[in-house]
Amino acid sequence: MGSILIVTEIQNGAIREASFELASVARALSEANGKPVKSLVVGSGVGDLASDFASKGGGDTLVVDDALAANYSVDVQSAAIQAAVAAADADVVLVSNTPTGWDVAPRIAAALDAAFVSDCFKIEAEGDSLQFYRRIFNGKINAHLSSSAPKIVATMQPGAVAAFEGPSEGGTEALAVDLSGVGAKFVEVKAAEATGIDLTKADVIVSGGRGVGAPEKFPEVIQPLADALGGAMGASRPVVDAGWLPHPYQVGSSGQVVSPKLYVACGISGAIQHLVGMKSSNFIIAINKDPDAPIFEVADIGVVADLFEVVPALTAAVLAAKG
Amino acid sequence: MKVMVCLKQVPHQDARLEIRDDSTWIKEDNIKFEINSYDTYALEEALRIKDANEAEVVVVSVGPDRLTQALRTALGMGADRAVHVNDPAAEGSDSLGIAKILAAVAKEESPDLVITGLMADDDNYSAVPPMLSQLIGMPSATGVLKAEAQDGGYRVERELEGGALEVVDLPQPCLIAVQSGLNQVRYASLKGIMQAKKKPIDVKTAADLGLEGQVGASAQKVKVEKVYVPPKGDTAEMVEGSSEEIASTLVAKIKELGLL
Structure with a gap:
């Protein structure tokens, strides 16, 4: 049967608006192809955020709650997403095209030998296929693509669709993932420098x-x-x-x-x-x-x-x- | 130290783009091509490592005969040699197909560092670099605005939104996908261009890399249905006339906005 998996993103202690936009996309796809919507929340001390998201569009939500996931690392995120794809039996994985999304999503596609489409402004289900719309040549031309691959990873352009606002049924489930053996190590985030030009x-x-x-x-x-x-x-x-x-x-x-x-x-x-x-x-x-x-x-x-x-x-x- | 730079040849940024009759891509005849802008920063970063240390810089690319020109430019800028995967059987590869080709080359080359651009100016995908790092088992960082060698690897700064930066430590070997603007890219010197003519370009096919049947149009997981010119927004009022007429129309509007 499979599922549509939303990979959420946490920024400044909250789930980003862009993740609720993914919920809109996932809900519309789900209505068309009947696959359930599931979600993934990765972080440290994120149980409340996960249950909140489960009830606001996320549906059944897998939670990787681990001190090693307190900050973004491509390897942590990648391990968590791959485990979630297996646990949710996901055949469609939705990610936001943000600096963390574009860092990890193509890795997931390569690991799953999946179809990959990035930075879509629209995704629709049609029969067994998904139809993707995105900009190319820096916005001068648009492209319409399709895929019927058994596994698909796609990223959405933030702000392209409205955030999901309705309620949803769903609970949370802890997902244990081995996050040791990380290659890329987070050091810190440097805030933008104040420059006097505002x-x-x-x-x-x-x-x-x-x-x-x-x-x-x-x-x-x-x-x-x-x-x-x-x-x-x-x-x-x-x-x-x-x-x-x-x-x-x-x-x-x-x-x-x-x-x-x-x-x-x-x-x-x-x-x-x-x-x-x-x-x-x-x-x-x-x-x-x-x-x-x-x-x-x-x-x-x-x-x-x-x-x-x-x-x-x-x-x-x-x-x-x-x- | 061996640095592998992946680059793509793309239509020139100022090329007049026309859509092909079958609507699956643009017309490539009669337009100029250039090295993808992000990849020029990648090459420059590799050449700076070469300038500072002993390093061999190998540029790798996939494409038809016209690609030779881009590779000669890269060699003219200072790269030591090039690998050109030129095979009709590789044409129509999607991003994962290209990543598989580059991964096969990387396995032959065993680089200590792979540098790529963050995305391509033509398809704007930004897919291949993380895919490549996954396939060759290297840690990676994308959108890098600064990379400094340190004991056992690199400390890099990734661009986040609004000017914030994420600092990440990568053990070597690793892959760095650079953001535009991290350095000022050099031009090929006349001497460099002359020397480049003697530098080797190793031409390979998919079969040479053991990828027969795994790449190219037949292995596509994503199909291009159609490319099209975006529908014009109907909000813009187009103003025409002499510069003075245009200026007076704009001034009237700015007055209406209460800004004059």
Whole structure:
């Protein structure tokens, strides 16, 4: 019969929202293919979290509660998931595409010789198969994939579906796993450094991307518009990776997550990791010469043009309007 | 010390992408290819280890004839030799198929360290590196922004969300999948490019690696039904005109928002 196994993730002492999103996906798959939903909670002193999750979408929940699992380690997580897959007779394993999820999920697929699909924004059951939808080429193209493999591991993009909110029937069961002989050893988590650049408080952010082309163009073209609007300057990841601006300027899932009143994206194509960091802005203006850039999907106003013509013109017009 | 770097050749980031007639991938004729950006950071990290110590850097990749160009670039940057798995029977491999090929090469090479990029710019999967580490029994870390050698292995910093970092100790041999931006990648020098012409590229088939029938399209566990251009969001109002006209439309909107 098999089952659908949700691999939960604990962050700051609570089960992440993304795990409840997996519960939504699992419940919908279960309705279509009749397989029961089961869950796995791994950590130290996590019994209460597990019983709570069991009743809020998780269903019957396996618990690996061990001091050795207090912090994430790929080997601990991998051993726990493999034991849970066997105990739950799981044929579908759902994981969130977070830094821990992408670290461990492909390992599980290799260990089980399973089909693997990552970072899906939609998963549907159709007969004996699963249908997956995901972005490729940094969001420029979508892919629809399918698998009927006897074992499937898939990761979901956090935030792609609503979290499950209803109640569920289910109890918890302790799962004993040998977690000794760990290869990768957790040392510590270093919190993000405070840098004095807090984009989250800015009303207006003007960000530049790879399209800005060179580091000196930021003070010449992007910063003047930010100044004229009384806002702050930001950047996308490629700009920071290239060393054009330091990391504190980075907007995105691995930088600052912002929601200003106005976000102006200049020469930013709109890779998902950037969109996650700014799509909840109140109003978004995107300027990019590529009409197919994914940034236009989240923009309120789009301008397909050369930013080196439009941005200085806009700066001048803003200054003129201020008088 | 032997460092194995896995790299992938992908369509150039600025290539104009068009979908193939059978809708299973993009048209690959008439576009430029380059080394996957994440993998250039992986190669750079390996070359820094070579610069600091005695190390042999072996680049390994799977792909058709066009891949030679990427391997020559890697050799020109300073890698010592390359292994090119070039076999029509390997075409259509899914991520696990590619991981099996790389694992077979790793078993022949017995590297002390494997470095890869976190993900590929084309399919955005980030699947192969952890799969490879599982298949060859090495501890691994993904999204690495810093790697420092220490007694018996490496201390690495993995990128978490919002700028936090997770510090992990890996015993050697191990696999490190690097995040973009952990170093500044060098260019191949003219001298390097000249020298690269004499460096060996070892071409292998799936059968050479004992993988006949285990990889390629026939062994796929995941099938591509269709790739398609995402439906356009209907929220964006597109503004056209001269730069001045566009600027005045935008200023009017910014005024409406109460920001001017």
